[in-house]
Amino acid sequence: MVYEAMLLFGIVFASDWIFDVLTQSRHALALRHARQFWLFLVIGMYFVFCWSRSGQTLAMQTWRIRVVDLDGGKLPLIKAIVRYCLAWMWFLPATALVYQLGLKQWQMVLAIVAGLIGWALTAHFDKNGQFLHDRLAKTRLIDVTPATDSNSSPRP
Template sequence: MPASTQGPSSRPRAPALLRRLAALLYEAIVLFGALWAVAMIYGLAVGQRSGVMDRHGLQLAACLALGLYFIGFWTRAGQTVAMRAWHIRVIDAQGRPPRFWRAGLRFLLGWLWVLPPLAIAWWAGLDHAAGLVLLAVWIVLWAFACLLREDRQFWHDAWSGTRLVDTEP
């Protein structure tokens, strides 16, 4: 195996942080289109005339679509569309794609990337601009928190028993 993917204990190392963040940005672009389609289908199905009409149902449909997307891809191949493009795979402790419950836990813990600052912004009554700044700062801090770990894994991966590995040829 290439030396760049091997650590001292011969376990595959986490991909570089910048590459993981680039994959996250790519994933956001893919999901923008997917969620747009979900919103369009939902709106047509319920006769939605505005974005605030039945917004809770739309939010639930969007969360379910996200869960199906991530959990489905992670349990089958260990890679989403963006992870495949950036040569990153999620595995469990045995080196296989995570099973349904572990992938589900990873999905739920992945919300730690966005929910804490959004909850703080809502609680503090911040306007949209301040909320976006808070969100951006949190994402940067949460991403760099992986550097506190010896294996460089994100915290939600460590807590869910998964790890991101480099699959570059």
Template sequence: MQLILKRLMACVYELLILLALWMLLTWLFVSAFGDATHGLKHLLLQALLWLMTGLYFVVCWVKTGQTLAMQAWKMKVVGSDGQLLTLQQASVRYLLASLLTMAFGVGLLYMLFNQKRLFLHDRILHTQFVLLNK
């Protein structure tokens, strides 16, 4: 239960960080290209926000295994060998997590019913969260 609670709290923290980044990027996009509430501009903005979010996660996972929220909650994502993720592993993890989350959150809900408390994308990719004792 402790791992689930820590992950939930880290998600809340992560969301606050991402909201700030999304607002900044949206402001820059709208300042440069105007209204983006519909049409091609709207789709471009959504794609840009998704890519920027992915860049944030992938860079953090590859460099240290931790995002800012994961550092605060003393968690790390690693491969099954305990090593940091490669660029390819981290990129596929973000893509798969995105797809499984859009599928009614099935990738996240899987954790509630999995004995090891793995997200579905972690089970598929043989990655895992570890708690740090620092």
């Protein structure tokens, strides 16, 4: 996740610059909600493009995992979009809690971290180790580590 965030930094930086140029924004808080929606769409395009094209983002290639449909096939565009939207569900309960209770500063951070941990626990308690968004989107992650041949000798 950290590796994916590092890769997304460049995409977010460039797309935010484009947003500022197109809207003639001179302040980071100007058009804040429009900016957030724009970044949600841009990040979504990155994930949806990667998942529907090869099933892997750059970080997923490094970790040798691929997202596939339940039959093991390539994700159709609509399933990739659904998976992206559902993957944000971990954020909603924490956001609602922050809003309802008027949490500020470190309390807000704790609520968001608790939401992330709660979401991760959905994979821990799932019989197949799937996150809730994968189960709902009818997708799954597979290991694409190449099998090693036991008869071959290691390369020097």
